[in-house]
Amino acid sequence: MSRFLITCWPFVGHLYPQISVAHALRVRGHEVAFYTHESTRPVVEGEGFRLFPFVHVDERRYERIHALEAEVPVTQPKYQTLSVAMTAYRHMLADSIPEQVADLRPVLSDWRPDALVTDPALWGPILVLWETTGIPVVLSSTMMGSLIPGPDAPPWGPGLPPPRTFATRLLSRATAVAVDIVAHGMRRQVNRIRAQYGLGPMGCSVNAFSGRLPLYLIPSLPELDYNRHDQPANVHYVGPLVWTKSTSSPLPDWLNKLPSGRPWIHATEGTAQYQKPFLLRATSKGLSSMPLEVILTTGQNRDPATLGLDPLPSNVHVERWLSHESLLPRCAAVVTTGGPATVMAALKAGVPLVMVPTFWEKSDNAQRVVEAGVGLRLAPGRCTPERLRAAVMRLLKEPHFRENARRIARQLAQAPGPPGAAELIEGLAAPPASRARSLSASP
Secondary structure: OOEEEEEOOOOHHHHHHHHHHHHHHHHOOOEEEEEEOHHHHHHHHHOOOEEEEOOOOOOHHHHHHHHHHHHOOOOOOHHHHHHHHHHHHHHHHHOOHHHHHHHHHHHHHHHOOOEEEEOOOOHHHHHHHHHHHOOOEEEEOOOOOOOOOOOOOOOOOOOOOOOOOHHHHHHHHHHHHHHHHHHHHHHHHHHHHHHHOOOOOOOOOHHHHHOOOOEEEEOOOHHHHOOOOOOOOOEEEOOOOOOOOOOOOOOOHHHHOOOOOOOEEEEEOOOOOOOOOHHHHHHHHHHOOOOOEEEEEOOOOOOHHHHOOOOOOOOEEEEOOOOHHHHHHHOOEEEEOOOHHHHHHHHHOOOOEEEOOOOOOHHHHHHHHHHOOOEEEOOHHHOOHHHHHHHHHHHHHOHHHHHHHHHHHHHHHHOOHHHHHHHHHHOOOOOHHHHHHHHHHOO
């Protein structure tokens, strides 16, 4: 038996995929613990895993992320969004590295894990502990594609098309230069932090550096990542890493009473949203007069009464949350801002999407959906009820979108998933004697 410590931020989209991996590791006979925020204790311990909570990590760092998201208008230009994102990344990801290391060093010394499994946004294990302790670090990504830069994919952030023509290659190069300029200050800060632990400069971006880790897992498919051929051998596409609470609420009775002869359209802005509900409002107004059943979910942090949709059209229905596993197979299309969990859930069910990407990696997710032929992309600033209605109707009338989505669903069903991820992780466990030597030698 080996021990594995999973380190992640407490956001649902970061925690739940790692729980699926933890269960698969435990099935294989291993002991698993989590390092994340105290607020996750009911979930982590409820699933039978030990929790090492944040001690030094200042939770205000990621609470500020929510405030920044709420402050960014959906019509803000991309370069301004990038600037806001880099500020947030520096504050949360880079500046918290010493705090993470201070928390994790005693855990590594006392609990002695054989390997760390980390999400890509928790930089302490990736940029410091991997080199200073000798413990293998696995990057278990929450993204739909690889963050490692290469000639087969555009730079992350703006949601550009893949560089396959002269024009798109030129656009990718110019954008990469711009991103490097914006990220220069953060890289200098990371290198200063590394120097405190006796480590040299990265010599590249953080995303490129993460490609040096022993194992890099992507919860997706090559087809949803431009079919890249420029990735190192440590990168593995394992398909969806999905976990849902065993105590999930059943679907409400009214849902089973909806007409089955009319297409169901599901619209969601994700589990946690802090911007104005522009997408839900546009969906309700745009589809209210159509022969469709429209099912909106607000997320558990938003009261449906705040949507301002009264009186609610007769074919529009609102809930805080519904089980995607039960709902999506009955839907004809999904309208979303493009969070990876929602996108992958829709594609697992073989349902095409209208993507209206707002922030973070969502523009990149939208471009991947378009390139795979499983959906359409609509800019937030152009998301009027009329344009959204036209996009939904196109998905319903042109069969290739659903055919492509069903093809992707078959591929996702055949992917190794959490058991395959656990098998790969298991192969990295260091022998106990080697682990003890590396810990005693770490500064």
